[in-house]
Amino acid sequence: MSAGASLSPFTIAYQTYGELNADKSNAILLCHALTGDQHVANHHPLTGKPGWWSALVGPGKPFDTDKYFVICSNVLGGCMGTTGPASLNPATGRAYGLDLPMVTIADMVRAQAMLIDRLGIDTLFCVAGGSMGGMQVLQWAALYPERVFSAMPIATAAKHSSQNIAFHEVGRQAIMADPDWRGGRYIDQGVRPVKGLGVARMAAHITYLSDEALQRKFGRNLQDRAEPTFSFDADFQVENYLRHQGSTFVDRFDANSYLYVTRACDYFDLAQDYGGSLARAFAGAKTRFCVVSFTSDWLYTTAESRAIVHALNAGAAPVSFVEIETDKGHDAFLLEEPDFLATTRGFLRGAAKARGLSDKGSDGA
Amino acid sequence: MSAGASLSPFTIAYQTYGELNADKSNAILLCHALTGDQHVANHHPLTGKPGWWSALVGPGKPFDTDKYFVICSNVLGGCMGTTGPASLNPATGRAYGLDLPMVTIADMVRAQAMLIDRLGIDTLFCVAGGSMGGMQVLQWAALYPERVFSAMPIATAAKHSSQNIAFHEVGRQAIMADPDWRGGRYIDQGVRPVKGLGVARMAAHITYLSDEALQRKFGRNLQDRAEPTFSFDADFQVENYLRHQGSTFVDRFDANSYLYVTRACDYFDLAQDYGGSLARAFAGAKTRFCVVSFTSDWLYTTAESRAIVHALNAGAAPVSFVEIETDKGHDAFLLEEPDFLATTRGFLRGAAKARGLSDKGSDGA
Numbered sequence: 001m002s003a004g005a006s007l008s009p010f011t012i013a014y015q016t017y018g019e020l021n022a023d024k025s026n027a028i029l030l031c032h033a034l035t036g037d038q039h040v041a042n043h044h045p046l047t048g049k050p051g052w053w054s055a056l057v058g059p060g061k062p063f064d065t066d067k068y069f070v071i072c073s074n075v076l077g078g079c080m081g082t083t084g085p086a087s088l089n090p091a092t093g094r095a096y097g098l099d100l101p102m103v104t105i106a107d108m109v110r111a112q113a114m115l116i117d118r119l120g121i122d123t124l125f126c127v128a129g130g131s132m133g134g135m136q137v138l139q140w141a142a143l144y145p146e147r148v149f150s151a152m153p154i155a156t157a158a159k160h161s162s163q164n165i166a167f168h169e170v171g172r173q174a175i176m177a178d179p180d181w182r183g184g185r186y187i188d189q190g191v192r193p194v195k196g197l198g199v200a201r202m203a204a205h206i207t208y209l210s211d212e213a214l215q216r217k218f219g220r221n222l223q224d225r226a227e228p229t230f231s232f233d234a235d236f237q238v239e240n241y242l243r244h245q246g247s248t249f250v251d252r253f254d255a256n257s258y259l260y261v262t263r264a265c266d267y268f269d270l271a272q273d274y275g276g277s278l279a280r281a282f283a284g285a286k287t288r289f290c291v292v293s294f295t296s297d298w299l300y301t302t303a304e305s306r307a308i309v310h311a312l313n314a315g316a317a318p319v320s321f322v323e324i325e326t327d328k329g330h331d332a333f334l335l336e337e338p339d340f341l342a343t344t345r346g347f348l349r350g351a352a353k354a355r356g357l358s359d360k361g362s363d364g365a
Numbered sequence: 366m367s368a369g370a371s372l373s374p375f376t377i378a379y380q381t382y383g384e385l386n387a388d389k390s391n392a393i394l395l396c397h398a399l400t401g402d403q404h405v406a407n408h409h410p411l412t413g414k415p416g417w418w419s420a421l422v423g424p425g426k427p428f429d430t431d432k433y434f435v436i437c438s439n440v441l442g443g444c445m446g447t448t449g450p451a452s453l454n455p456a457t458g459r460a461y462g463l464d465l466p467m468v469t470i471a472d473m474v475r476a477q478a479m480l481i482d483r484l485g486i487d488t489l490f491c492v493a494g495g496s497m498g499g500m501q502v503l504q505w506a507a508l509y510p511e512r513v514f515s516a517m518p519i520a521t522a523a524k525h526s527s528q529n530i531a532f533h534e535v536g537r538q539a540i541m542a543d544p545d546w547r548g549g550r551y552i553d554q555g556v557r558p559v560k561g562l563g564v565a566r567m568a569a570h571i572t573y574l575s576d577e578a579l580q581r582k583f584g585r586n587l588q589d590r591a592e593p594t595f596s597f598d599a600d601f602q603v604e605n606y607l608r609h610q611g612s613t614f615v616d617r618f619d620a621n622s623y624l625y626v627t628r629a630c631d632y633f634d635l636a637q638d639y640g641g642s643l644a645r646a647f648a649g650a651k652t653r654f655c656v657v658s659f660t661s662d663w664l665y666t667t668a669e670s671r672a673i674v675h676a677l678n679a680g681a682a683p684v685s686f687v688e689i690e691t692d693k694g695h696d697a698f699l700l701e702e703p704d705f706l707a708t709t710r711g712f713l714r715g716a717a718k719a720r721g722l723s724d725k726g727s728d729g730a
Contacts, residue, residue: 003595102595162579162603163571169604170568172597173611177560179544195542203535203568206528211663214527220634228632230368230467232537232624236631238527239534246538259597266601267593269585298576298663 001273005101009090012115013081014038014073017057018065020121026357027121028063029112030072031129031136033334034204034261035253037080040072041065046252055336062344067357068125075136076111077103077260085256086187096256098184103260105132105268109139116147125355126348128152130333131300132261135268138308141289142270142281150288150351152344155297155333157304158278158311159269164299167207168262171200175255184256197255198246205245210296210329214238271311278307279314288354289319290347292333292340299330320347366638370466374455377480378446379403379438382422383430385486391722392486393428394477395437396494396501398699399569399626400618402445405437406430411617420701427709432722433490440501441476442468442625450621451552461621463549468625470497470633474504478512490720491713493517495698496665497626500633503673506654507635507646515653515716517709520662520698522669523643523676524634529664532572533627536565540620549621562620563611570610575661575694579603636676643672644679653719654684655712657698657705664695685712 015038020027030040030053041057043050057063063070074082077100089096116124127140127148134156141151157164175181178196182189206214218238222228225235234240274280289312293305302323312319322343326332332340380403385392395405395418406422408415422428428435439447442465454461481489492505492513499521506516522529540546543561547554571579583603587593590600599605639645654677658670667688677684687708691697697705 098597104595159585161576162583162585162601163576165585165601166567166571166579166603166607169599169601169607170564170571173567173608174539174542174564176597177539177564178542199535199539199542199564202531202538206531206535209528211526211528211666214531218527220524220527220530230469230632232463232541232628234534236527236530236534238531242531242534243538263597267595301576 001104001106001267001269003102003104003107007083007101010076010083010111011081011087012073012076012083012111014071014115015040015042017041017070018068020069020119024121025123025125025355026067027069027071027116027119027124028126028128029116029124029140030057030063030070031112031127031133032072032075033129033131033133034265035249035258036133037078038072038074039080041070044252047248052334055334056341056344062341062348063128064348067352071115071119073112073115075103075108075261077108077257077264079254079257082111084254085184085260086254095187097187098256100260102267103264105135105139105264106143106273108264109136109143112136112140113144113147123147123149125357126150126152126351128154130154131156131330132265134300135265138270138281141285141287142274145282145285145287148287149355150290150347152290152292152347153308154292155294155300155330157300158271158308160266161304165266167204168266170203171262172259174199174203175259181255186255192250193255194250197250197253197258200258201249202242202246205242207299208329208331210298210327212296212327213329216327278311282312282315282317285312285315285317287317288351289317290343291319291321292343293323294328294330294332295323295325296327297330297332366469366471366632366634368467368469372448372466375441375448375476376446376452377438377441377448377476379436379480380405380407382406382435383433385434385484389486390488390490390720391432392434392436392481392484392489393491393493394481394489394505395422395428395435396477396492396498397437397440398494398496398498399630400614400623401498402443403437403439404445406435409617412613417699420699421706421709427706427713428493429713432717436480436484438477438480440468440473440626442473442622442629444619444622447476449619450549450625451619460552462552463621465625467632468629470500470504470629471508471638473629474501474508477501477505478509481512488512488514490722491515491517491716493519495519496521496695497630499665500630503635503646506650506652507639510647510650510652513652514720515655515712517655517657517712518670518673519657520659520665520695522665523636523673525631526669530631532569533631535568536627537624539564539568540624546620551620557615558620559615562615562618562623565623566614567607567611570607572664573694573696575663575692577661577692578694581692582606643676647677647680647682650677650680650682652682653716654682655708656684656686657708658688659693659695659697660688660690661692662695662697
């Protein structure tokens with residue numbers, strides 16, 4: 001799917017880890033989620049925190065950088081170096097704002113394909129990612145089946161549900177309701193809609209955790225006090241936690257970018273580009289798939305993953321499906337979940353063997 | 366639980382339907398939910414819409430106004446006539462705003478008890494309500510067991526969970542982020558934080574519906590168009606629906622009131638007032654209970670209702686528990702769900718018999 005507009009030139013910011021082998025057969029593309037970025041396994045330049053998938057990517061880790069050449073690029077519409085609404089519009093000399101054409105998941109993937117071309121890589125050994133990253137994985141497999149040897153769509157869906165769209169719309173309305181949003185022209189005017197963006201993040205963050213995880217982590221515990229204040233202060237730990245999520249997010253993310261990436265997800269409905277048949281999107285695929293879901297993920301449920309698996313089965317694609325038991329909710333895909341790590345390691349090992357990649361290193365459990 | 370402040374004098378606005386019988390044994394108190402009000406079975410004076418429980422309350426309906434005297438009052442902290450933050454503070458001559466003491470569910474119930482006293486009613490035949498209304502029902506049974514012959518807590522919980530608090534906090538932050546909130550003093554300044562309140566309502570509304578209901582009602586259908594606009598307009602029906610929910614809500618509800626009633630729910634933890642034991646809250650209760658939950662309600666789940674039932678069982682209280690199968694989510698308690706109507710009718714009929722109320726009228730199915 002595409003909004004029909006073109007954008008040229010554009011910049012893609014990316015990171016790589018490990019080394020590309022001689023026959024360029026060991027490249028893995030990792031696709032980041034909504035508010036992720038290319039800093040998958042290095043400390044983040046703005047927050048100083050470890051990369052978002054440092055649990056999975058590194059020497060001896062499932063995405064073993066001793067063995068694989070790992071690439072991650074900031075998505076089109078993002079705000080960490082790739083062209084997005086905060087980038088300078090060469091036609092006007094100011095930030096694009098909402099003049100940036102709408103970006104779809106397919107646009108993100110086509111931009112990544114241009115990067116992969118530039119790196120001289122014909123076929124990716126694996127494309128993997130969770131959440132919006134998983135949507136890109138599915139889109140890669142559909143658009144470029146011959147360029148994807150194996151694929152891991154994790155905690156994702158082949159289309160955004162009504163509830164998914166609803167939550168995104170709340171976030172967007174929170175941003176646009178902030179008078180400092182200025183119709184998207186806040187950069188020109190030296191302000192930022194930090195309150196609206198903070199509220200958007202708070203609402204979204206609830207969907208990333210399970211009810212059980214919130215109960216276990218925070219329950220009804222009070223924040224630094226024995227008795228409630230009976231006020232609108234952050235009496236409860238969960239309130240304090242959410243406010244912190246909101247206030248730190250605005251330091252690293254652009255509000256218009258949030259509008260674009262949420263909208264890209266909303267418009268994602270892979271089957272629609274294939275006559276309404278998801279099976280047709282993957283018809284004749286030789287790509288080896290490992291579809292992963294998490295039991296307590298209520299944002300992109302196991303049922304959504306099963307729909308992907310059924311479509312792959314219909315096309316007789318090689319697919320394994322793993323539902324990981326966890327109470328951590330959607331965010332489990334970012335965490336050090338032992339079963340998830342073992343699944344990833346096992347799938348990649350099998351794929352590497354099939355691909356004829358030498359098994360140097362990576363003998364960890 | 367109480368914030369420890371006192372409020373005097375205060376006003377309670379209420380509606381009644383049907384007639385109180387000679388021995389005052391046929392009174393039913395209905396407790397409204399978060400943004401409900403006393404207009405349970407008459408057209409709403411502001412919106413012109415039918416009362417929020419007109420499916421259940423009226424001649425021949427489960428809460429049969431030919432048989433029962435039905436009372437519903439606007440909660441303390443509300444904005445439909447009962448004293449709330451928009452009411453005039455006699456001490457200052459302007460609206461209370463945040464100067465109104467914090468209101469708890471127990472405060473709401475104590476205020477209702479004063480109304481019941483004033484009406485000369487000793488024992489209520491039934492206290493019923495859903496959601497925050499159900500919390501009031503539980504609080505009534507705990508505070509005044511001898512005054513409650515039967516009780517129907519519906520789609521509710523004995524305490525607000527971490528996730529419940531989290532969603533409420535998002536709504537409050539959306540309101541307080543609106544510059545027109547003015548630290549709660551917007552009435553004095555002739556403005557209203559309608560954008561923030563609208564966003565709060567949108568976020569909350571998602572929690573009132575199930576994922577399945579949203580999918581069935583809206584799916585990914587576009588609003589009045591065949592092709593997406595690839596913009597931030599309300600392309601999808603679900604977006605249009607949510608925006609409508611937000612924009613109509615602000616016409617009938619006060620933003621500070623929203624802060625107070627959400628906070629009352631957050632502070633609700635009935636067991637806490639009884640040494641952490643919910644069973645103790647209901648110890649020795651003679652009240653006949655009918656606890657109702659809905660399968661697809663993810664805001665106040667069946668598990669929360671079961672916890673109430675277990676506590677009642679521990680105290681050997683007479684209790685029946687009905688889980689209604691529906692895909693409509695939390696809002697099912699407001700809808701004409703046949704099994705729910707039949708349950709209510711059956712429970713009240715049994716209670717009426719036990720109470721020795723003559724069974725005139727009300728022979729409908």
